[in-house]
Amino acid sequence: MSSSMTDTATAIRRYGQFIDGRVESADDRPTITRHSPVDGRELAEIPAGTRDDTVRAIAAARRAFDAGSWSRIPAMDRARTLLRIAALIRSDAARLARIEAEETGKPLRYAESDIAGSAELFEYAAGLAMSAHGEAHTGLGEDCTALVVREPAGVAAMIMPWNFPLLLLAQKLPFALAAGCTAVVKPSEFTSGTTLELTSILAEAGIPAGVVNVVTGFGAEVGAVLAESPDVDLLSFTGSTATGRAITAASADTAKRLSMELGGKAANIVFDDADLDDALDGVLFGAFFNNGECCVAGARLLVQDTIADEFVERLIASARQLRLGDPLDESVDVGPMIHADHARKVRGHIVSAESHGGRIALGGDRREDDTGASGHFVDPTIIVDVAEESPEFVEEIFGPVLTVTRFSDAAEAVRLANATQYGLSGSLWTKNIDRALSVAKGLRSGRVWVNTTIDGGPQLPAGGMKQSGYGREMGNAGFEEFTEIKTIQIREGRRQKAFPHISDIS
Numbered sequence: 001m002s003s004s005m006t007d008t009a010t011a012i013r014r015y016g017q018f019i020d021g022r023v024e025s026a027d028d029r030p031t032i033t034r035h036s037p038v039d040g041r042e043l044a045e046i047p048a049g050t051r052d053d054t055v056r057a058i059a060a061a062r063r064a065f066d067a068g069s070w071s072r073i074p075a076m077d078r079a080r081t082l083l084r085i086a087a088l089i090r091s092d093a094a095r096l097a098r099i100e101a102e103e104t105g106k107p108l109r110y111a112e113s114d115i116a117g118s119a120e121l122f123e124y125a126a127g128l129a130m131s132a133h134g135e136a137h138t139g140l141g142e143d144c145t146a147l148v149v150r151e152p153a154g155v156a157a158m159i160m161p162w163n164f165p166l167l168l169l170a171q172k173l174p175f176a177l178a179a180g181c182t183a184v185v186k187p188s189e190f191t192s193g194t195t196l197e198l199t200s201i202l203a204e205a206g207i208p209a210g211v212v213n214v215v216t217g218f219g220a221e222v223g224a225v226l227a228e229s230p231d232v233d234l235l236s237f238t239g240s241t242a243t244g245r246a247i248t249a250a251s252a253d254t255a256k257r258l259s260m261e262l263g264g265k266a267a268n269i270v271f272d273d274a275d276l277d278d279a280l281d282g283v284l285f286g287a288f289f290n291n292g293e294c295c296v297a298g299a300r301l302l303v304q305d306t307i308a309d310e311f312v313e314r315l316i317a318s319a320r321q322l323r324l325g326d327p328l329d330e331s332v333d334v335g336p337m338i339h340a341d342h343a344r345k346v347r348g349h350i351v352s353a354e355s356h357g358g359r360i361a362l363g364g365d366r367r368e369d370d371t372g373a374s375g376h377f378v379d380p381t382i383i384v385d386v387a388e389e390s391p392e393f394v395e396e397i398f399g400p401v402l403t404v405t406r407f408s409d410a411a412e413a414v415r416l417a418n419a420t421q422y423g424l425s426g427s428l429w430t431k432n433i434d435r436a437l438s439v440a441k442g443l444r445s446g447r448v449w450v451n452t453t454i455d456g457g458p459q460l461p462a463g464g465m466k467q468s469g470y471g472r473e474m475g476n477a478g479f480e481e482f483t484e485i486k487t488i489q490i491r492e493g494r495r496q497k498a499f500p501h502i503s504d505i506s
Contacts, residue, residue: 013044013099015192017053017216018199020060021209032189032217037105037336038326038375044103046192049217054184054225057213061155061182062231064210071152071180079126082174084205086122089115092201099193100165101327105335105375106290108328115194118170121474124458125174128479132178143492150483152180153257154233157226159219159247161239162188162338163293165195171462171473172236173212179482184213184232186222190338219243227251234259234482238295240396241421241467259471259481261295261463263396264424267417268298268453269439271410272306274429278451280311283402284318286427286453288380291335292346292400295468296425298453299397300386302413305406312384312404316362319402322380334400336375343376346399350381353392353403358383361404394420410435414442423465427453446472 012033016023030048035041047053065071070078089096093115100111134149156176160169165187176183187195195214202212215222226232227250234257237247241262251258268286270279286298303311327335337343350364363381378399386393386403393403407413417426427449428439440448446463449455456462461475471481 012042013193015044015046015196015216017047017049017057018196018212018214019053019057020213021203023199034103034190034192036102036375037338040375044193046189046196046216049186049215049222051221051225053217054186054215054222055229057184057215058155058157058226058229058231060210060213061184064208065152065155065182069208070177070182070211075129075132075178075180078178078180079129081206082122082126082129082177085174085201085207086119086126088201088205089119089122089198092197093119096166096194096197098328099197100191101335103191103193104163104165104293105327105338106163106293107332107335108330110290111327114164114167118166121167121170121458122174124474125178125479128175128476129178132479140489145490147488147490149486149488150179150480151486153482153484154181155231156181156183156482157229157232157235158183158185159223159226159235159237159239160185160187160195162190163290163295165191165193166198168238169195169198171478172238175473175478176236176482177207177211178479181234181482182211184215184226186215186217186219186226189216189218192216223247224250228254230254230256232256236471236473236481237261241469244469259463259473260469261424261471261473262467262469263422264295264297264464264468265300265394265396265420265422266296266298266425266427266445267300267302267413267443269302269407269413269417269426269428270304270307270311271413271428271430271432271435272304273431273435275431275451276307276311276314279429280314280318282427282429282451282453283315284322287402288319288322288334288400289454291337293338293398294454295396295398296447296454297398298427299402300393300417301402301404302407302416303404304413305408308404308406312361312382316382319362319380319382324377324379334380336377337399338376340376342398343378346378346397346401349392349395349397349399350378350383350401353383353386353390353401356387356390356392358386358390358392358403363400388416388419396422410439414439418442418444421467424463424468425449425454 097111101108137146236259322333363379384404425447426445461472461477463472
């Protein structure tokens with residue numbers, strides 16, 4: 001069953017918000033239309049959620065949590081429900097992937113991988129629900145036992161970005177549900193489709209009313225209320241560092257817990273002893289995967305000067321073969337930017353890099369010889385000789401743009417990699433295990449990949465350092481983000497007088 005009212009391939013999809021277990025009609029209320037980034041056609045209509053909608057959704061999540069319809073049921077029952085959700089996602093994977101590709105502009109094969117990864121995260125979270133446990137302390141004296149237990153944090157708000165709509169939600173929601181939390185989700189107004197489709201899957205799988213609520217719309221109307229509300233116990237956000245700062249300020253009066261994955265400016269470091277074929281594939285993927293609209297994109301190539309000329313020449317030749325066009329075309333490698341303003345912003349960075357001394361070795365303009373699509377495209381671009389003083393060396397571009405900077409030794413590579421406000425991820429390529437460990441330890445990043453990039457699994461926590469945020473998603477650490485620790489200390493029933501000099505009064 002789908003919350004969509006029309007077939008994805010033939011007509012515009014029309015959605016309602018999902019509050020307290022039901023899809024609300026979008027009739028007679030303002031809506032937001034999502035247009036294709038490829039050709040401008042109308043893809044979907046979603047409600048422009050209001051502050052009142054958000055308050056009602058929070059209230060539904062609060063009632064559901066306090067009633068214990070989800071938080072107090074056996075963890076095994078929560079796990080079974082999460083497994084049913086995963087199975088339903090898998091059974092509808094082809095349709096969900098097409099919706100993601102259409103709305104985001106990412107190539108269909110990447111969208112298919114995202115949907116499969118989302119199901120896997122629900123399955124992994126089910127295992128965490130089944131295995132969650134606390135501690136018992138028996139060394140506090142012969143008459144004392146203490147328990148350290150984990151309880152659900154309460155109502156969790158989730159504000160989502162547009163680049164990985166379902167996958168990034170699956171890095172949060174199943175872990176919150178496994179812990180026993182209830183949730184209010186705000187998807188991006190650009191890519192709400194698969195989140196709203198998920199609500200039907202949740203209902204079919206048996207999630208009780210009010211446990212998960214979805215409010216669509218703009219940040220000023222929806223996100224601000226989630227940040228400000230005293231009835232939201234925890235807010236998990238993925239998006240830009242600037243928006244993360246605004247959410248932090250808006251939530252200050254309630255002192256709610258925050259978990260944030262913010263911007264990134266990852267370096268791909270290639271040493272002269274690397275397997276250059278593997279490194280070439282990795283650098284290409286790290287820079288141009290998901291149209292470059294990826295917070296862990298390897299947007300900076302740091303290449304050792306002894307191999308720089310050869311490596312960059314081969315890199316340019318390979319990147320020249322990337323196919324730009326309609327993401328539903330299976331031969332396409334790079335699709336359009338999410339919207340026109342973002343495409344202009346990315347092109348502006350290219351112009352800026354050139355004005356600061358960088359040289360455009362590939363791209364910079366829209367190619368005309370691929371699939372004939374007419375949307376918000378930016379050609380895969382490589383800019384060489386980018387100095388660390390250039391804004392494009394340190395600022396997040398979030399598009400198919402790779403800057404190239406040379407280094408002489410490992411110490412300089414680490415210094416250059418760390419020379420940004422961000423610390424989300426980084427990659428390095430070397431056959432020397434001592435160098436790999438030394439450099440990995442030196443990088444101020446939440447994730448470091450060695451001889452691979454943009455890799456991982458549900459078991460591995462993800463998150464940032466510095467202004468790339470705090471808190472972790474996935475793994476056991478991601479589960480613990482949605483829990484509170486409570487200490488229960490028990491003494492045996494033997495009487496102990498706190499003030500011995502006070503006489504008994506009977």
